[in-house]
Amino acid sequence: xxxxxxxxxxxxxxxxxxxxxxxxxxxxxxxxxxxxxxxxxxxxxxxxxxxxxxxxxxxxxxxxxxxxxx
Amino acid sequence: xxxxxxxxxxxxxxxxxxxxxxxxxxxxxxxxxxxxxxxxxxxxxxxxxxxxxxxxxxxxxxxxxxxxxxxxxxxxxxxxxxxxxxxxxxxxxxxxxxxxxxxxxxxxxxxxxxxxxxxxxxxxxxxxxxxxxxxxxxxxxxxxxxxxxxxxxxxxxxxxxxxxxxxxxxxxxxxxxxxxxxxxxxxxxxxxxxxxxxxxxxxxxxxxxxxxxxxxxxxxxxxxxxxxxxxxxxxxxxxxxxxxxxxxxxxxxxxxxx
Amino acid sequence: xxxxxxxxxxxxxxxxxxxxxxxxxxxxxxxxxxxxxxxxxxxxxxxxxxxxxxxxxxxxxxxxxxxxxxxxxxxxxxxxxxxxxxxxxxxxxxxxxxxxxxxxxxxxxxxxxxxxxxxxxxxxxxxxxxxxxxxxxxxxxxxxxxxx
Numbered sequence: 001x002x003x004x005x006x007x008x009x010x011x012x013x014x015x016x017x018x019x020x021x022x023x024x025x026x027x028x029x030x031x032x033x034x035x036x037x038x039x040x041x042x043x044x045x046x047x048x049x050x051x052x053x054x055x056x057x058x059x060x061x062x063x064x065x066x067x068x069x070x
Numbered sequence: 071x072x073x074x075x076x077x078x079x080x081x082x083x084x085x086x087x088x089x090x091x092x093x094x095x096x097x098x099x100x101x102x103x104x105x106x107x108x109x110x111x112x113x114x115x116x117x118x119x120x121x122x123x124x125x126x127x128x129x130x131x132x133x134x135x136x137x138x139x140x141x142x143x144x145x146x147x148x149x150x151x152x153x154x155x156x157x158x159x160x161x162x163x164x165x166x167x168x169x170x171x172x173x174x175x176x177x178x179x180x181x182x183x184x185x186x187x188x189x190x191x192x193x194x195x196x197x198x199x200x201x202x203x204x205x206x207x208x209x210x211x212x213x214x215x216x217x218x219x220x221x222x223x224x225x226x227x228x229x230x231x232x233x234x235x236x237x238x239x240x241x242x243x244x245x246x247x248x249x250x251x252x253x254x255x256x257x258x259x260x261x262x263x264x265x266x267x268x269x270x271x272x273x274x275x276x277x278x279x280x281x282x283x284x285x286x287x288x289x290x291x292x293x294x295x296x297x298x299x300x301x302x303x304x305x306x307x308x309x310x311x312x313x314x315x316x317x318x319x320x321x322x323x324x325x326x327x328x
Numbered sequence: 329x330x331x332x333x334x335x336x337x338x339x340x341x342x343x344x345x346x347x348x349x350x351x352x353x354x355x356x357x358x359x360x361x362x363x364x365x366x367x368x369x370x371x372x373x374x375x376x377x378x379x380x381x382x383x384x385x386x387x388x389x390x391x392x393x394x395x396x397x398x399x400x401x402x403x404x405x406x407x408x409x410x411x412x413x414x415x416x417x418x419x420x421x422x423x424x425x426x427x428x429x430x431x432x433x434x435x436x437x438x439x440x441x442x443x444x445x446x447x448x449x450x451x452x453x454x455x456x457x458x459x460x461x462x463x464x465x466x467x468x469x470x471x472x473x474x475x476x
Binding site: 018025047 | 120121124125130131132134135138139142177178181184185188189192193195196294298301302304305306308309312317318321324325328
């Protein structure tokens with residue numbers, strides 16, 4: 001262990017904003033990407049399911065299908 | 071008769087996973103393992119980075135930015151090369167899945183590119199005395215980010231998926247030329263950015279524990295990239311193959327759960 | 329030829345052409361891609377005249393002098409072959425020190441004095457704990473005494 005105390009650890013030898021800023025921004029970007037991937041998956045699946053229901057609906061389904069494709 | 075003859079042959083080769091129908095469940099099964107590996111490696115890497123690696127004689131504690139900066143920069147370049155590889159495969163072999171892989175990789179590559187640029191700026195200020203300079207290394211890395219954005223914008227903007235794939239593939243292949251330029255910029259020109267600490271041609275100029283931390287973080291970003299790409303390619307496959315019967319079956323199973 | 333090999337040839341040919349073109353362009357712009365000039369280049373008159381440019385090198389040991397006004401710093405920058413005296417007003421980066429790399433931006437006066445408007449520290453790619461650095465320094469000193 002090379003830190004004399006936890007406060008020394010958090011101070012990072014005076015470079016705290018730069019070191020913790022770097023790690024913090026990276027963590028935010030990674031978290032943001034994971035959330036976006038989940039959202040995109042849900043959106044895509046919802047759209048596909050709607051498309052399928054519209055086509056299975058027949059008759060008026062054709063119109064609904066085209067609306068969704070648009 | 072034909073089917074019976076074809077089945078065992080397909081079963082042997084790994085190439086059968088080039089079929090979206092087989093790759094889709096494979097990707098779903100593999101992704102959590104890579105995500106788990108990424109999480110474990112990140113924890114080990116951070117522990118090495120902050121509690122095992124010593125202070126740097128030149129820079130003090132601020133050098134600890136290296137443990138994300140360098141792996142992210144490596145990853146941003148490497149992901150672009152893999153994107154170019156899949157694009158070339160797609161153009162030559164006419165395989166749909168290759169283009170989908172290229173598209174699924176781009177946002178993660180761009181994310182790592184942003185991480186490399188932002189952490190670089192935060193590291194540059196306290197050491198060099200400037201957040202940004204227009205030297206060959208920094209400028210070519212910024213160009214890489216624009217190439218990622220260009221690839222994503224173009225493939226999103228073109229309606230016809232086949233034309234979008236081809237246009238994206240051209241950007242990916244043309245832009246790949248920039249990757250060796252980034253890598254060798256610090257050798258070819260005078261730059262403010264220092265040379266490579268780790269390369270294939272010489273012994274690393276780093277203390278062993280520092281190097282270990284950096285390499286573990288690099289492995290973590292590899293695992294992360296694979297997991298996220300697999301997760302991203304799955305809905306892409308479903309959308310592109312939505313007229314296939316197996317997708318209908320897949321959607322049946324999902325009905326009422328989304 | 330099968331269409332697949334034809335496409336492969338096309339893609340490979342296009343990429344090869346592109347690499348060639350980029351190599352030519354980069355070669356042509358070689359001078360502009362350089363972030364700084366070395367003191368030797370400046371002494372040989374290869375640095376741009378009449379506009380600001382950068383000089384990169386090592387801060388000569390024992391050359392840093394602070395003026396009485398407290399903000400002006402004088403030092404010399406060298407590539408071990410040529411030395412250029414630099415004058416600068418402002419704050420210096422933490423890593424700026426004698427015997428270490430630096431890049432200065434500014435203009436060269438007719439008296440050969442470089443007026444810097446910006447000073448950046450350039451560090452090397454070696455990372456080691458202080459104890460190891462100390463050992464390296466000791467070894468260097470020992471080698472120098474032997475050489476003398």
